[in-house]
Amino acid sequence: MWRALSTAATIENVTPVPANGSHGEGPSNPPYPVNPTNLPPLCAVTIKVDQSTAASSRFGLFLPDELPVTKRLLVVGNGGFSGGINGLDMAAGPHHRMAALSTDTGHNSTAIDTSWAKSDAEKKELWGWRAMHGSVALGKDIIRWYYKQPDDEKLWTYYSGCSTGGRQGLRELQEFPDSFDGALIGAPAWWTGRLNPFLMQVGLYNLPAKNSNPSHMPLEKLSLLVDEVTRQCDGADGVMDGIVSSPDKCEFELGMLVCSEFGTNISECLTVEQAETARKVYEGWVSEEGELLYPGLTLSSEDQWWILLGAEEPSPFGLGYIRHLLLEEDGKEFVWAGLTAIGKDIVDRAQRLDPGRSSATQYDISDFQEREGKVILYHGLADGLVPEKGSWWYYNKTIDTFGGDLGGVRVFLGYFQVPGMGHCFSRPDCTPNAPWNIGGAFQPGILGSDIWSVPGFEDAENDALKGLARPYSADVCSAAR
Ligand SMILES: [Ca+2]
Incomplete structure (x- = not known):
């Protein structure tokens, strides 16, 4: 593994996690103090990358002991201005038989703390896009090395994030269309400016x-x-x-x-x-x-x-x-x-x-489309923080950019308005019958540290992440053969 790392990267932590185990940094990770539990057996790794003499970023990896022949990686996003590794959302990866990655975005803070950004252009860039992009690039190298994957074999990579996480995913696939094969983008705070x-x-x-x-x-x-x-x-x-x-x-x-x-x-x-x-x-x-x-x-x-x-x-x-x-x-x-x-x-x-440079305002994502990338964009109609109409705007701007070809756009970008869903999720006591849990970012985690999908409905029809990754799963390939 170490050959794959650049000289600026060091391994902070390697922890073997047994079946039904738990892993995370607990209260020292302010935005994500709850560690996921009931994990499949995996190797948890934390990497630190020095960006300069003044700034660094970290990212976490979950490397399941067993992965299907078709290797897949789930990258997850963050929320608000938070700085921390998002372990609860990472947990969906191993349960879906994927490796998982999350960046801390280059600082350590809660979602509502912006003081880290004061007079620090580099930390802003890390939060805006650099920590995500660098982590995905290096993380893919490490995963290939760990699973001894040949260079000519594809590492299918999926993304899931909501709010700032939605923005991070859109931002990455707009500028770096090779990063992801599919992205589950929730309530994106995409036009930061x-x-x-x-x-x-x-x-x-x-x-x-x-x-x-x-x-x-x-x-x-x-x-x-x-x-x-x-x-x-x-x-x-x-x-x-x-x-x-x-x-x-x-x-x-x-x-x-x-x-x-x-x-x-x-x-x-x-x-x-x-x-x-x-x-x-x-x-x-x-x-x-x-x-x-x-x-x-x-x-x-x-x-x-x-x-x-x-x-x-x-x-x-x-x-x-x-x-x-x-x-x-x-x-x-x-x-x-x-x-x-x-x-x-x-x-x-x-x-x-x-x-x-955090805004994700590029509507022409034809490079992503041409490599057969798919986006599932969703937004709760009861969102009281990030306006749903903003996602509607992005969706329609994209259709305009593709010459008004709604049918053509829907092949690679689907937009779903979720009734009764607040910002990224709804509290169970608010519109309790609303269909707000679709396996999106933050959703399983608020139901419990051991929840990773839609409880009782962990299938591609009810879990959007599983649906996004389904065409490429080893199970489907095996069934097809
Ligand atoms: Ca009604």
Whole structure:
């Protein structure tokens, strides 16, 4: 193995994991403190790669003791601004009879911590794309060596990630089409230079968080929106089941929630100004010139609006991005207090600089298509953090780029809107009957450290990752013979 490593790479850890064993770094890995359990027997390896004298990145590998003749690798992504090896998502690999890889993206932090990026262009690049790309390239070499795979034999490589993980996967396959054969891309935060400033803007719609601010919608009023949207929109899809499956077919009347002049309990309705705040969140971010900068949140996403609207300052996904990735080079910390809108200068700067070159804005993925790569793109219609309409935008831009050939695009890029699914997953107590578990990133792990698929339905019809990798599985090849 060591011959395959560059001089900058060292092996940090090699641990044999027995059948039904567990492996991970526990609490020292803040974004992923829960170690996967009930693993198949495997060799767990951690590699550290020095990127320069000032920065390094690490990645983890799960190398199952037994792999089918057809060798496969699962690469998984991260979430938010997190820095850490994502062991729970890696666990799906060995269970699906694949090796697995996850990068720490070059730093160690939770998903909402951006302080690592301050004045560190190299760490931004590592988070943006470099750690992923380098880990995939070196990881493939190591796996080939470990399993004694001939150079002329293909190592089938699949990707699964949601949110930032979705962005990482799209970003990699856009610039490096040889990296993956298939990618399961969930709720991608793909247009960092637009999305993250928009998330800041959404926070500003509802600030300051004072009762004297007529526009401020306190958290307890979100349930009014949830209930009213369900009341008006549930049936628009033809089935009254508590799940809004066709928000685009619902002609929602926000005015139904506005307090009437007399005899109304103010806690049971929205003021005109609060309703205007909600309208802006739905509408999205429109420039003074009328250009749509980023689409808003979809009807039925209100249950998660607390993430962007519920605090006394804008969410770290917006404020942290602007403060530590975009503006800190100026030497003074960005102050949001008193702002009602983000200036055009920030929008322009974010797109011009694209800190860490993290945005995945290439619609022409014909190189990936020509090598028969496949993308399954999915997004929860009840996502209250990353707007579903953003994925719809990416999908339609891609179709436009391919000359409007919807049928041609669907051969290699399928888009699936998941009713009732929040950001990457839904809590079991929220729209419990919604079909939110499709084996996507983060989903099995939130059900339990020993869960790796859709419990009771670990098949290609219900587990999207298994479906993506199915045509190339050794089992199918054996059956075909
Ligand atoms: Ca319904």
